[in-house]
Amino acid sequence: MSITTQPPHALPLREFVPLLALLIALVALSIDAMMPALDQIGTALQSSGPKENQLIISVMFAGFTCGQVIFSPISDTTGRKPMIILGLAIFMLGTLICIFAETSTTLLLGRFLEGLGISSPRTVSMALVRDLYAGRHMARIMSMVMALFILVPVIAPTLGQLILNLSHWRMIFILLLLTAVLVMVWFGLRQPETLSPNHRHPFSLSRLKSLFTEALSHPITRTYTVANGLIFGAFLGYLVSAQTIFQHLYHLGSAFPFYFGLMALSVGFASISNAKLVMRFGMRLLTIVALIGTVVTATVCLLVISWSANPLSLTGFILWGFLSFFCIGILMGNVTALALEPMGHLAGVASSVVGGLSSLMAVSLGTAIGQAFNGSVVPLISSFAVLNSVALITVLWCQARTAES
Template structure:
């Protein structure tokens, strides 16, 4: 399959090689993961610095960013369809820079959370527009293949991010992590500006108006295939948010792992990356629908089996057993991320920017609500987390069941 259909830009028009294109897109998208995961080792220090009394309130450090991410994604797609992909990414990176400055120099916990919310609004720009940029160049299984390779490289960042945050804490306090964000944002901005040409020519841009945005948004949300996979992806991402918001507490309180937390976090994150990389090869042969269906079934089965083991062992399991089942579940999530987003985007190539915004925003809203709901049920055991994995995977399987026949060839 060729990367382009009639009317789409030719691959020869692009300066970066395929490998550089993947690396640049992965870095842009990984700003989200970095903003979340690099701060995780510092959550206790932030709580101590601002005298946060209830440890559950520390989850807002993650949730605030997701809130900004959900709201920010609404705007960037229409903006990128109207003015082009590059200016939209510039805007997002600059807003992320402002949010990092606010958090770095905050004088209260509430101000730091405002900075996190601004960071989320900013980083949603590269996240949304990067997907539209890929859709400008690729379609179908080839798009899923590219997205899987991007996700595989992207996942290196959440695997490394807690270690980066922990390393910063050795030489500075938690504010140094936000200063690191500032430096990395400037580097990313320069690389993108110098190496990535615009992928949306002027004659394919859509004038931004309330009527146009509303019409295109209704088209996205009324397409039953896209809508089903929005809910499915949101539920799966919600399971992941449940883990992210409680990860440090989980390792510290249940397994007494503190200093080594970044290592264990990285192992589970890499299982997502390895699965995404494998999907980039498997999807061409087996298709997105079949792989997503099997991954949902496997995720549900693993979660139910682990809950049964927990029950038999009175809620106490060794760390190695948790890591095995965690890696299995996260491998399923790695297979689902790229495929479910590509399945949602596939019918929307003619309005890729708006579609990417609506899909990304709706998915994030669903995941944030579900993640908050189950994050607040954390009780010092593994029951809430694996219950979330089971419920969300089964629900995602059910909401995509009716449309799988229509996408079975993808």
């Protein structure tokens, strides 16, 4: 199928790609716009310090992880649209709780509900794409989406800082609420249902268990799910600890959003490049090259730190991040597409398995990396070296076994 040919029930790409990017970008907006406000929120709600403030990020990811194993399987019964709209409604409820929160416990409850709700558009939209596209075409669509998506982590911290300069941190949550309303209206009015009634299945726990087992038993899906969890775990470690590193280690203050956005641009460049490269070289080769690049970059950086008597400079950290995140941008679309490629007949459950298990791994690893902050960037960069090395070994092992069979 040509990428220019529109499948049934598909919007034109010029509308479908930005709509999908905005659905997915709500996750990034909910994280990145909040980062400049973590210290202010912690002070207002009397947290114990920067490491407790990191929970504002990690608790949302915990809700996100739980939601992924709920919404996608149900979408195989109800269709994709109802579950995405329900998830957006839950996200808005969590945001309202955050707006009026007076204690850190209440705020974390709201953040959990935000993560629970936003998991639906993030995960079910992957099944929606898989309903329409497969293989390299799916990877290309996801790269196009990521190229637009990356604008959010570039501008969101600056937007959050601007709101703090002009108003109160609660206004950031009001921005999230208004954005969710906009997305819900656009999606509800314009996006057709992609799962036809004859492809839907009655919901039952026994069938769900059987389908989960089927998805997990496929070696390709299982391998790339684990690899995705390892890769995203390291990246989540950066997201959780970025505010602490930039503002408490490098003392950037209100300049933090600029440097965070600068590093995020690298992911955008990679996503734009991947949309073209994947059609020429394929997902598997690009995945291996990107994993090698991430491991080599982290290892070289650690060697430089060990040879130097001084901590890593801000310039060195930015250079490491720019190179590493370029590789992460290559990996983001390809690894998910590879995991889902054999699962077209049960895209909803497969999205749940891939998203849920990889996010569970990532939340556990990322939270541990953030809490391991010791006044240097060594724990973070070491996690990139170790976790991506394990992901590389896992992928190579799977490809070798697949070639033999």
